[in-house]
Amino acid sequence: MIKSVCVFGSYKDLSKKQKAETIRLGELLACKGITVISGGFGGTMEDISRGAKSAGGKTIGVTWYKWEKPIYKKANPFIDKEIVADCLFERIGIMMERADAFIVLPGGTGTLLELAAVLEHLNKGLIEPKPIIMLGNYWKPALNCLKKEPVLSEKIRNIRKVSCCSELVTFVKTVDECIKKLKQV
Numbered sequence: 001m002i003k004s005v006c007v008f009g010s011y012k013d014l015s016k017k018q019k020a021e022t023i024r025l026g027e028l029l030a031c032k033g034i035t036v037i038s039g040g041f042g043g044t045m046e047d048i049s050r051g052a053k054s055a056g057g058k059t060i061g062v063t064w065y066k067w068e069k070p071i072y073k074k075a076n077p078f079i080d081k082e083i084v085a086d087c088l089f090e091r092i093g094i095m096m097e098r099a100d101a102f103i104v105l106p107g108g109t110g111t112l113l114e115l116a117a118v119l120e121h122l123n124k125g126l127i128e129p130k131p132i133i134m135l136g137n138y139w140k141p142a143l144n145c146l147k148k149e150p151v152l153s154e155k156i157r158n159i160r161k162v163s164c165c166s167e168l169v170t171f172v173k174t175v176d177e178c179i180k181k182l183k184q185v
Contacts, residue, residue, distance in 0.1 A: 001100075002032075002034055002100045002131075002182050002185055003033075003034060003035060003100055004034060004035040004036075004037055004060075004098055004099050004100050004101075005029055005034050005035075005036060005037065005099060005101045005102070005103055005182070006037040006038065006095045006096075006098070006099035006101075006102050006103075007022075007025070007026075007036060007037070007038050007044070007045070007048045007102075007103045007105065008038075008039075008095075008102065008103070008104045008105065008107060008111045008114040008115060009022070009038075009043065009044030009045065009048070009104070009105030009106065009107045009111055010043045010044050010105065010106060010107035010108060010111060011039070011041055011042055011043040011044075011045065011071065011107075011108075011110065012042075012043045012108075013042075013043055013044075013047075014043070014044060014047075014105070014106060018044075018105075018106070019044075019047050021135075021174075021175050022044050022047035022048050022051065022105060023047050023048070023050055023051035023054070024051060024175050025051060025103070025135070025175045025178060025179075026047065026048040026049060026050060026051020026052035026053075026054075026055070026057070027051040027052065027054055027055040027057075028051075028055075028175065028176075028179050029048075029051075029052055029057065029179070030051070030052040030053075030054075030055035030056060030057020030058075031055050031057075032179070032182075032183075033057075034057070034182075035057070035058040035059070035060060036048055036049060036051075036052040036057060036058070036059045036060070037059075037060045037061075037062065037095055037098055037099055038059070038060075038061055038062070039061065039062060039063065039091070039095075039110075040060075040061020040062055040063040040075040040076060040079050041061070041063065041071070041072045041075065041076060042071075042072065042076060044105050044106075044107070045061070045076065046076040046078060049061065049076055049078035049079055050076075050078045052078070053078040053080075058080050058081075059078055059079050059080045059081070060079070060080065060081045060082075060083065060098065061075040061076065061079035061081070061082045061083070062082075062083045062085060062091050062094045062095050062098075063075050063082055063083070063084050063085065063091070064084070064085045064086075064088055064090075064091045065084065066086070066087065066088075088113075089117075092113070092114055092117045093117075095114070096117065096118055096121060096127055097127075099130065100130060101130055101131040101132070101133065101182060101185065102115075102118055102130065102131070102132045102133070103133045103134075103135060103178060104132065104133070104134045104135065104139060104169075105135055105136070105138075106136065106138040106139075112139075112142065115132070115139065118130075118132060119132070119146075119165060119168055119169075122151075122153070122156055122168050123149075123151055123152055123153060123156070123165055123168070124152055124153055125152070125153025125154075125156050129155075129156055129159045129160050131170065131181065131182070131185050132168060132169040132170070133169070133170050133171075133172055133178050133181050133182070134169050134170065134171045134172070135172060135174075135175070135178050136171075136173065137171065137173075139169075140171065143165075143166050143169060144166070146164060146165035146166040147164055147166045148164065149164055149165040149166070150163060150164055150165070151163060151164060151165055151167075151168065156168075
C-alpha cells in the first residue's frame with residue numbers, strides 16, 4: 001500500500017498548465033491519504049506541496065543548504081516536516097528510504113540525478129521494488145538508452161516482471177492516469 005510518494009521535479013516554475021497539473025496532483029495524492037515528499041524548495045517542489053496542503057495532506061521536505069550561493073534559505077511554506085540533509089547524496093537517500101513510490105516531473109540535472117539514483121538502486125536490488133511513474137514524455141529520450149541495459153537484480157526482475165532498466169518506469173500522460181497507476185500497485 002502506498003503511504004508516501006516522493007515527487008522529483010524542477011526547482012524552477014514550469015508552464016502555467018504544468019504548474020496547475022502539479023498542484024492538482026498534490027491535491028489528489030493528499031485526498032488519497034498519501035504523504036507527499038519533495039526536495040522542499042520552490043518550483044514543482046512548492047507546487048506539489050501547495051496542492052497537498054490545500055487538500056489537508058501531509059508534506060515532507062528533504063532539504064540541503066550546502067550551496068556556495070544558496071538559492072533558498074528555508075523550505076517552502078507548505079512543508080509540514082523539514083529534514084535537513086548534510087549532502088546531496090544523503091538527501092536523495094532519505095527520499096528513497098521514505099518513499100513508497102516516485103513520480104518524476106520535468107526538471108534539470110538534479111531531477112536526472114534523483115531519477116538515476118532510484119533506477120540504480122532498483123537495478124541492483126539495493127531497495128525494495130517501488131514504482132516510478134513519469135508524468136509526460138519529458139524524460140523519454142533520456143531513458144531510451146536503457147532499453148538494452150539489463151536489470152541485474154533477479155528479485156526485481158521477477159517481482160516487477162521486467163528485463164531491461166527502461167521497463168522499471170511507467171510513462172503516463174495525465175495526472176489522473178498517474179493516480180490510477182498508484183492505485184494499481
